[in-house]
Amino acid sequence: CSFGCPVLLTIGSKNLHPYACQSRITVFTLVARVLDHAQSIKACLDAGIPERFIVTGRGPFPVEENRMVIRRFGIGVLVTKDSGLAGGVPEKLKAAQLENCKVVVVNRPEQPNCDTFEDISELIGAVSLKLPKDTNY
Numbered sequence: 001c002s003f004g005c006p007v008l009l010t011i012g013s014k015n016l017h018p019y020a021c022q023s024r025i026t027v028f029t030l031v032a033r034v035l036d037h038a039q040s041i042k043a044c045l046d047a048g049i050p051e052r053f054i055v056t057g058r059g060p061f062p063v064e065e066n067r068m069v070i071r072r073f074g075i076g077v078l079v080t081k082d083s084g085l086a087g088g089v090p091e092k093l094k095a096a097q098l099e100n101c102k103v104v105v106v107n108r109p110e111q112p113n114c115d116t117f118e119d120i121s122e123l124i125g126a127v128s129l130k131l132p133k134d135t136n137y
Contacts, residue, residue, distance in 0.1 A: 005076020006031055006053075008069065010092060011106060012081065013043035019079070020047035031055065031073045060088025066095030079104045 006029035009019055013034045023030040032049050034040035036056035044054045055069055066088075070078065078096045082105050083089055089105070096103045117123040 004028075006073050007077045007079060008033065008073065008075040010059075010078065010080045013040040016043060016047040016049065020049060024048065029053065029073070031069075031075065033057065033069065060086070060091060063091045063095045063098070066092050067099055070095060070099040070101050075099070075101055077102045077104060079106065081105075082107045 007019070007023070009016065009030060009032045011019075013032070016032060019030060030049055031053045032044045032047075033055040034044060035058060041051075041054060041056065045051065053073070061069075069075070078092060078101050080089060080092050080103065081087060093103060095101075115126055117126065
């Protein structure tokens with residue numbers, strides 16, 4: 001549901017098709033913000049998103065830049081991946097709040113038995129524990 005307003009997708013270019021299909025069924029405008037790579041733009045066009053509704057750039061974007069995109073297209077719903085600080089989620093949420101825009105946060109699927117690391121030293125420590133003890137690296 002887009003509340004009668006355009007929807008801004010900030011989920012990347014790989015998962016646009018389900019949203020694009022739904023926008024054609026329910027007739028709402030879809031705006032996609034993707035990386036400024038030719039393959040990202042092609043993915044948008046292949047999904048049926050017109051070029052005038054493709055915003056390119058490399059985030060994370062500051063609150064004001066997010067607000068400008070929301071205002072420019074009259075966005076009613078912002079869809080974002082749960083990509084944390086690195087993905088600029090706090091700035092997106094603040095911009096949406098200031099512009100009275102609804103937000104949908106798409107969580108990452110849970111990965112059973114999968115370690116996650118917050119910094120490189122944790123990763124290196126975990127990898128070194130997995131290496132055989134009798135080899136020199």
